[in-house]
Amino acid sequence: MKTQALPRRTLIAFAMLVPAALAVRSVRAQAAASGVQLFKVVSARDEVIVGADAAMLGAGSGPAVERLATQLAAKGQLTLWQYASSKDAGGALVQAPLRQIVVFRNDALRIEPYATPLPIQPLK
Template sequence: MMESVVIQPARAADKVSLFKVITTKDEIVIGVSEADLAQMEGQNAGGIAKMLVAKGSMSAWQYAVRKSSSGDLEQAPLHKIGLIASDSLRVEPYATPLKVLPIDETKE
């Protein structure tokens, strides 16, 4: 019992939630770590939208589909991007059947 309590925070830090950000021009998928999401009001797409409106901008990791070394498709962080609040912006949860890789801040 005590062992699972010690191990779980490490796993939780690696968990990433995906969101689709839609503008009149295009749409992208971003990943937000569980730790970053916990700091936002609502801890969901609405929280991201509220933060963008309040702060005017935010940084996030853009995610894209790629093939793993075994040939399986997976959602992986592509690069860090900046989002700017806009009237035509919509943020919604993004569900994927693919494995979602954690964010590796050392690859900025």
């Protein structure tokens, strides 16, 4: 009995990982198509989803989240677009720019990549 349980668990785990891997790949493809990457900025007061394009992230070959954090540390504050889910003209759900906000170095406790299954609209 125990020898059959291990392969079954392995198959179930693999079956759960495949859709997750496909979702991550489609999110990366959507971000590449729009040129915008989404991040969650967490502060003591709240958390907000922001979008940044390659120009805002600065040059470099490191991970995008590290480049954004470096820009914030160097400048002290960044003006970014806040993103929220909304409906496009066709009625489909998308991640779209809502308004510009300023993120201050002193207020940001954590910046992390944000994955969404929704298409990401380009910056305004």
